[in-house]
Amino acid sequence: MTGKVDPVTLTVREMALFFSETFKIPLEQAMWLIQPPREEYGDLSFPLMRYLRGSGYGEREIVETLRGRLWEKGIYYISLSVDRGYLNLRFEESELSRHVFTLVRSGWRPETVKADAPETIVVEHTSANPIHPLHIGHARNTSIGDTLARLFKARGHRVNTRFYIDDVGRQTAIAALGFQILGVDPGSEAKRLGVKPDHLVGWVYAATHTILDILEAKKRLEKADAGERERIQRKIDSLMSTLSRLKDSDPGGYMGKLLDYSSKNDLEDRVQEIMRRYEKGLDPEKSLIRSVVAAVLEGFRETLARIGAEFDSWDWESDIVWSSRVEKLLEKARGSKYYVIHKGAEALNIPAIIEELVKPRPELHGSFKTPKGFEIPPLILVRSDGTTLYTTRDIAYSIYKFEQARADRVVNVIGADQRLSQLQVKLALLGLGYEREARNMIHYDYEIVRLPGRSMSGRRGEYVSLDQLLDEVKSRALSEVEKRNPDMPREWIEDVAEKVTAGATRFALVQVSSKKPITFDLERVLDFKENSGPYLQYTHARASRILEKHGPIDYGSIDYTASYHPERRRLLLLALRYPLVSAKAADDMAPEDLVAYLVKLADIFNSWYPKDSVIHDPDPGARNYKAALVNLVKEVLSEGMKLIGVPPLERM
C-alpha cells in the first residue's frame, strides 16, 4: 500500500526537514543525524549542540517550533527534551501503536521508503568467465549484486540486472580447442555422461590449459641457460602432477586424445587462430565457442537459481565486438585529443585526461579517486596484431549499458583487484566525452574469498565449485529439518532444506562488509545459530506458528494500554525503523547494514517471546495487541529477508 506512511517515518522526515531548514544543512545529512539513542534517553535523537551555537536560536525555541510542526502533522503523542546537547524525542506508546495498527488494518504494510527521485539503475554482477563452474568467490559477487538489485527495487528504482559473458579472448579459445580436439559437443556430451555442463567444460579447459603450459615450458627449457633450467623444471614437475590429478578425475576418458593431438600439432598456433577468427565472427570457430559457452551458461543458470539469482539480460562480449560498437569506439578514440601511440600501439593518454579533465575540477575528485603521486600508464586500445583488448571492449560495453537500459547509474560488482582497470575505464569514458556515463558508473568492489590453506585456480581445475558447496550445506540442512519434522513428506523436507541452504549461504556472504577479505569457513556457514540465515528463518517460522495458533487478529478489540510494557515497546519501535533502515541500506549500497538490523530485530523478538505469552494471555485486549505486534515483526522480517535473499519460511 503506497502513499501511507507510518508515524515513525513521518516523524523522522519532519524532523529532518525542520533541522535542514533551520540549520541550513542538507536534508540527507539531517536524516542520518537523527538516530535512535540509548533507550533511556528516548526513541529518536538529534545532536543539537553541533548546530545550536551560532544559529541564533535557543534550545527552547527549537523544541517548541519542532513540537508545533509535528503536531500539525498529527504527531501529538510525543515528548521532547534536551539533555547534554541532544534533542531527544520519545513516543507515547499507546497512541503510537494505535496509529500504527489502525494503518495496518487499512492495508498498510512495512516497506522500504520510496526514493523521491527514482532512477534507472543497471546492476552488472557475477559475470564469471564462462569456462568453468561458479565457485565460492562468484557466490559472493552474486549475493552482493543480487541484494543490491533487490534493495534498489525496494527503494523504488527501476533496476536492470545484467551478466556480461566474457567469451572473447584466450580462455574460451582454449576451452573450445579442447572440445574441437575431442570432437564432441559440450552440451550433448554432458547430457550423455550425466555431468553438469559447466563442470565438464571446466575439466576440459583445465586439462587443455595445463597441457598447453607444459608444452610452453618445455620450449623455454630448451632455450634456457643453466640458472633458469632448474626453476623451469620444477614448474614442469608441478604441471605434470596437476595433469595426473586431472587424469584421475577425467569425466569421459579424454586425456589420451588430448595428449595425442598435442604431440602432433602446435596448440599455441591453434589457440591464436581460434581467437583471431572468433573476433571476426567466422565459423566454425564461432559456433564452436558459442556451443562451449552456452553449455557453461546453462550450468550457471542452474546454480544461480539455487541461490535465488536471476538476470534480466545476458550480454555477449562478442556481440559488442561484432556489432561494430568497438570499432566505433576506436574511431572516436582516434579523433580524440587524448589519442596517442604508445610503444607502437594505439592508446589513450590517461595521465593527460587526469591532468586536464579531473584535476582542475574538484567536484570530480570524489568520483575519480585517482591515486595521488601514482602514474597511471597510457591505456593500450589495440594490440599490434590488430585485435582488441578486454579493457577496450569493456569501455564499449559500458557505453552500451547506459544506452541500452537508458540508465542513470550503472553499478558494476567486480572484485577489488580490478580497481585500477575500472578506474581506467572511467577515465577513458571521461576523456572520450562520456562525462555523464563516467561519473555515474560505480565500481562496487569486494574483496576475494579465500579457502583455508589453499588457493584457487581455474586454469588448473583447482576450485571448490559452488555446486559442491551448496550440496554440503544442504546435507546439513536436510538432517536438521528432518530431525525436527520427522512426519513431514519428503518433498516438503527437500524444499525447506533447499531454502535453508540458500539462506545460510547468502547470509554468510553478505553479512560482512564487502571490503573485508573472507576466508571461507564451511563450518561457519553450516553453523545455523545466531547470526545466520537460518536463525532469521527460524525466528520468522516461530512468529508464523504463534500467529497460526492464535488465529485471526481482531484489531477492533485491541487494548492499547497493553503497550505499556518495556519489551513490547522496544520491539514495536525497532520494527518501525525498518522503512528507513532499508532505505538507507539501499542508498548507502550497504546490504550488511540491513543484515545487522534484521538480526537485532530477531534477537529482541526471541528474548521477548518466552517471557510474555501471546496465546495464553487470558485478556483478549492484550492478546490481540501482542498478536498484532508479532505480525508486524513477522512482516518486517519477511520483507527484509527477501531483500537479502534469505527465503522466509512458515515452518522449518
Added chain:
RNA sequence: GGGCCCGUAGCUCAGCCAGGACAAGAGCGCCGGCCUUCGGAGCCGGAGGUCCCGGGUUCAAAUCCCGGCGGGCCCGCCA
C-alpha cells in the same frame, strides 16, 4: 619502489564516511543456569579489550589529519 584497502575481545566482525550521552558492541568459542506454559536453530547470567603504534587538530577522537608498523591487492599489447 609506488598506489589502494584492511588492522577493534582467543576467533569472525559492527561502530569510522556524517567526532558528542562509548567508563567500547555483537556472534562464535569458554564458564554457569533454563526442556510441566506459544518452536531449545532458543532463553538468562558470567569471564574476556593498550580500539596496531606515535604525534597532531578539537571543549570532545575508535571516528578527522600526519608519520610509522603489520597483512592483502594492484601497478601487462592477460582477462
